[in-house]
Amino acid sequence: MEKNLIIQPEKCTGCRTCEMVCSFVHTGEFNPLRSRVTVFNFDKVGMAAPIVCQQCSISACMEVCPVGAISRDDNTGAMMVAHEKCLKCKMCSMACPFGATTYDPVSDIMMKCDLCGGDPQCADYCSSGAISYQDPMQANLARRRNLATKLQSVYEEVI
Amino acid sequence: MFGWMGQILRVNLSNGQVSKLNLDIDTMSQYIGARGLGTKIFYDEVDPMVDPLSPENKIIFLTGPLTGTLAASAGRYNVVTKGPLNGTIAASNSGGAFGPEMKFAGYDGIILEGRAENPVYLWLYNDQLEIRNAEGIWGQDVVTATDLIKAATDEEAKVACIGPAGEKLVKFACIMNEYNRAAGRSGVGAVLGSKNVKAISVRGTKGVRVANSAGFLAAATDARNKLRAHPVTGQGLGAYGTNILVNILNEHGGLPVKNFSEAAVFADAEKISGEYQAEKYLVRNKSCFGCTVGCGRVAKIPKGKFKSRGEGPEYEATWAFGADLYINDFEAVSKANYLCNELGLDPITMGGTLACAVEMYQKKLIPAEDVEVPLTWGDGDLLVEMVKKTAYREGFGDKLAEGSYRLAEKYGHPEYSMTVKKQELPAYDPRGQQGIALNYATSNRGGCHVRGYMTSPEVLGVPVKVDPDSTEGKPALLKLFQDLTALCDSAGICLFTTFGIGLPEISAQIREATGVNMSDEEFLLAGERIWNLEKMFNLAAGLSAKDDRLPPRFLEEPMKGGPHKGHVVELDKMLPEYYQLRGWDEQGVPSDAKKAELGLS
Numbered sequence: 001m002e003k004n005l006i007i008q009p010e011k012c013t014g015c016r017t018c019e020m021v022c023s024f025v026h027t028g029e030f031n032p033l034r035s036r037v038t039v040f041n042f043d044k045v046g047m048a049a050p051i052v053c054q055q056c057s058i059s060a061c062m063e064v065c066p067v068g069a070i071s072r073d074d075n076t077g078a079m080m081v082a083h084e085k086c087l088k089c090k091m092c093s094m095a096c097p098f099g100a101t102t103y104d105p106v107s108d109i110m111m112k113c114d115l116c117g118g119d120p121q122c123a124d125y126c127s128s129g130a131i132s133y134q135d136p137m138q139a140n141l142a143r144r145r146n147l148a149t150k151l152q153s154v155y156e157e158v159i
Numbered sequence: 160m161f162g163w164m165g166q167i168l169r170v171n172l173s174n175g176q177v178s179k180l181n182l183d184i185d186t187m188s189q190y191i192g193a194r195g196l197g198t199k200i201f202y203d204e205v206d207p208m209v210d211p212l213s214p215e216n217k218i219i220f221l222t223g224p225l226t227g228t229l230a231a232s233a234g235r236y237n238v239v240t241k242g243p244l245n246g247t248i249a250a251s252n253s254g255g256a257f258g259p260e261m262k263f264a265g266y267d268g269i270i271l272e273g274r275a276e277n278p279v280y281l282w283l284y285n286d287q288l289e290i291r292n293a294e295g296i297w298g299q300d301v302v303t304a305t306d307l308i309k310a311a312t313d314e315e316a317k318v319a320c321i322g323p324a325g326e327k328l329v330k331f332a333c334i335m336n337e338y339n340r341a342a343g344r345s346g347v348g349a350v351l352g353s354k355n356v357k358a359i360s361v362r363g364t365k366g367v368r369v370a371n372s373a374g375f376l377a378a379a380t381d382a383r384n385k386l387r388a389h390p391v392t393g394q395g396l397g398a399y400g401t402n403i404l405v406n407i408l409n410e411h412g413g414l415p416v417k418n419f420s421e422a423a424v425f426a427d428a429e430k431i432s433g434e435y436q437a438e439k440y441l442v443r444n445k446s447c448f449g450c451t452v453g454c455g456r457v458a459k460i461p462k463g464k465f466k467s468r469g470e471g472p473e474y475e476a477t478w479a480f481g482a483d484l485y486i487n488d489f490e491a492v493s494k495a496n497y498l499c500n501e502l503g504l505d506p507i508t509m510g511g512t513l514a515c516a517v518e519m520y521q522k523k524l525i526p527a528e529d530v531e532v533p534l535t536w537g538d539g540d541l542l543v544e545m546v547k548k549t550a551y552r553e554g555f556g557d558k559l560a561e562g563s564y565r566l567a568e569k570y571g572h573p574e575y576s577m578t579v580k581k582q583e584l585p586a587y588d589p590r591g592q593q594g595i596a597l598n599y600a601t602s603n604r605g606g607c608h609v610r611g612y613m614t615s616p617e618v619l620g621v622p623v624k625v626d627p628d629s630t631e632g633k634p635a636l637l638k639l640f641q642d643l644t645a646l647c648d649s650a651g652i653c654l655f656t657t658f659g660i661g662l663p664e665i666s667a668q669i670r671e672a673t674g675v676n677m678s679d680e681e682f683l684l685a686g687e688r689i690w691n692l693e694k695m696f697n698l699a700a701g702l703s704a705k706d707d708r709l710p711p712r713f714l715e716e717p718m719k720g721g722p723h724k725g726h727v728v729e730l731d732k733m734l735p736e737y738y739q740l741r742g743w744d745e746q747g748v749p750s751d752a753k754k755a756e757l758g759l760s
Binding site: 015 | 229256338443445
């Protein structure tokens, strides 16, 4: 079964370790703007949310690419950019509804999450569990269980 | 350079000139960064006798070589200046992401000199620095000012600013970044206020490079794994924050009550504990940049007269507003803490100063006509009111704004000020821990717990348990803690990492990041060098061995109850040995041989 990056913002502590490890393994430097994942910290209210490519089934980036440079990796399911074909026209960047595909002027490539070839480092280094790499069928079971627990406790009170 | 960006921005506020200070690898190897490098630059450039609130004082914002990397908890920066609270070298440390953002802008730090003619704020975007008029922003609280500056510069910018307390030159005003993180102690906010600088807003698009990619990844990963596995950093601090210490210190008999005047056991400790906070008020935990610990408390008081929302309170603030003032209402304590964040005040000194005032008022040493309302123990409303009055220097708040030493001295009884070198002591009664007592006495910035946190071995048993009541071996252990802490602060990582990692892990991360191939012992020696340079600054600023003392209460009044009943601090058993181990003479002056050994001659 293909795994997905599952994002659970309610667990994110806003530490941005994912940005650090992502930019480092992809570019050799620590630079949030060259990371494929971005954490938005809402400091005033203490909430945070990581945003990263969702490897959509219907992929706007692939659909819009004029030269067919974006395709799905058979093994990981990641949408991959063939940099040698890519025109750097940035249409994928414009089309992506998540803003998860952007242009890196330093290395002159379109950058997006490649799932690190099946071992995404953001998930490996995330200590809060806000980013995990798992079977999508299992995703959100914890949230459903949380809700169920609330219902269960209500039932316990009234029955 | 690797790890370091290699340059510091220098801004002269008097004439608007901006220049760059290029860093050399020798200096960096010796002073590492942040606290150490800041002290070195400050020592070389500023007259130690300078008036802290004059244009001749400088204020340096500085990161370390690990700041803004994958290193464990590497979000720290230091503010180095001469502090107005007590005239010692101040290195106030803060987390969040302001430090990393300075590096992403291409600089290890920023030096501010002189004084702007009118209120300004700085906007740094990579190589571009603008000194902007702060009209409409000056006078605002931290939240409003940060919102306005982000709107005027960049929504993603990181903003460090002062609140009204800094503008009013309150002696213990702090600098706040990202609303809730504080460079809290020594009054660094008043220095910024004296320079007419409301804020620094930073945004960068550059990257930090390290010397040895594979080696650094391995070292950082090792440190992170150890922190995640350790019970303090992997579980306790994330679940209950620093307030996990309330019940622990209370059981230890070291949680000071009523300005340290009673047995250090607070009957209502449970009601101000981290467990209570987590159950009743915690929204979630939060991390600074790159931190696996996540000790930050996002909390809210949902209803009632203290309805509010913010971060914290942390252990020290909870104690200062709780047990020290005999207040058992966590909602009042929280509200006062959030006000300190919004107005830009150090809660330790705020609480300590108010506690001093209450004790003196109760003893009729402060006349009733000098205060607007009676000063009593256990009064949450008084606390909240006095925090506001202090920040704006209104009424009796104007006297509180000077800190407890000046307050108590004004009324003729400085002995009621629970300070060392005029800085208020934190939340550990020194009669219950001989090691922390020696740390208080010798700390280069006065009353402070984060220069040599002896509570860790004496109470928590980390990394080893030592007898808190014994003086034996304490000078040597403290020296090690102080030197290691100086290294840790200078590297740009959080002191809390030292619960789970030590010298080998810290050194490995610096070594792999910078490519400076020094041994662990040489890195520790850098910590010792930094400690000695701070000491030399203080001596040149007019401090002496008579300032390495505790208030008479701790030396003469035995603890009134609890596990340490009858104990006093046995400072004279420890201090001479400490001086000797440090290579200082009997007056606490570094010897020529020690200076030569450290390259400080």
